[in-house]
Amino acid sequence: MADAISAYKEAFSSYRKNIVDYIIYSLIAGIIEAGLFAILLVMLFVLGIVSAGGIVSISSTGNIFSFEALGFGATTLVLLAGFLIFLLVQGGIAGAYIKTIALLLSGQKQSLGGFFSLLPHFAAKMLVIYLVIGIFVSLPTIAGFALAYFLGWGLIGAAVVILAVFLSLLVSVFFVYAMPIAVVDGRGAVDSVKISIVRVIRNPVAAMIYMVVSGILCLPMIIPVVNALYASFVLMPITQSALIVLCKHTH
Secondary structure, X not given: OXXXXXXXXXXXXXXXXXXXXXXXXXXXXXXXXXXXXXXXXXXXXXXXXXXXXXXXXXXXOOEEEEOOOOHHHHHHHHHHHHHHHHHHHHHHHHHHHHHHHHHHHOOOOOOHHHHHHOHHHHHHHHHHHHHHHXXXXXXXXXXXXXXXXXXXXXXXXXXXXXXXXXXXXXXXXXXXXXXXXXXXXXXXXXXXXHHXXXXXXXXXXXXXXXXXXXXXXXXXXXXXXXXXXXXXXXXXXXXXXXXXXXXXXXX
């Protein structure tokens, strides 16, 4: 417990000293991520209409853009490819942000050019980590819904789903250090996941306390309008800084 609390204290201390830099790069990362998410939503909407045969052609002055009904299989492939590209770019942003926060924690400065130059460096590695974590974390929930389907959607089925979601959250704790290890320590994607699991097994309390405190800090995100500013100004820099510090002191 002391490790996690100390990590947050160190994170707050560094945040107060470099608050402008923390906010600038948190805003940049947040804006890019929001833009990516908006593009993904538009892509899902358009492909949904096209696959349903809702769009045959779109006409404009001097040009005709034809959208053939892609069919379920082709649409699924396009969606998967788009989602992987989304995760790849998202991974680059996450890696650049983590590296930047690590620099600020160590008292160094980051430049805008330096930040954007880091995006391609971490993209592929973070994509692999996303996929590995996503598979393992989603397995209990998928199994829970499948079991609930066969048992019937009554009280027992609901209890099974709740338990499955809880298990997924518990599993996610074991991967909490994976991204900082990959970015800050420079380890490979698979090695980062393995090392994270080992560190959590050795000191599960620190990881659990970190997750609980992070969850509490997320509560203001339910407030409309304020949530976007709170995420960039407080939540992202504080939780990420604390995680990097905790990861550094947990072996």
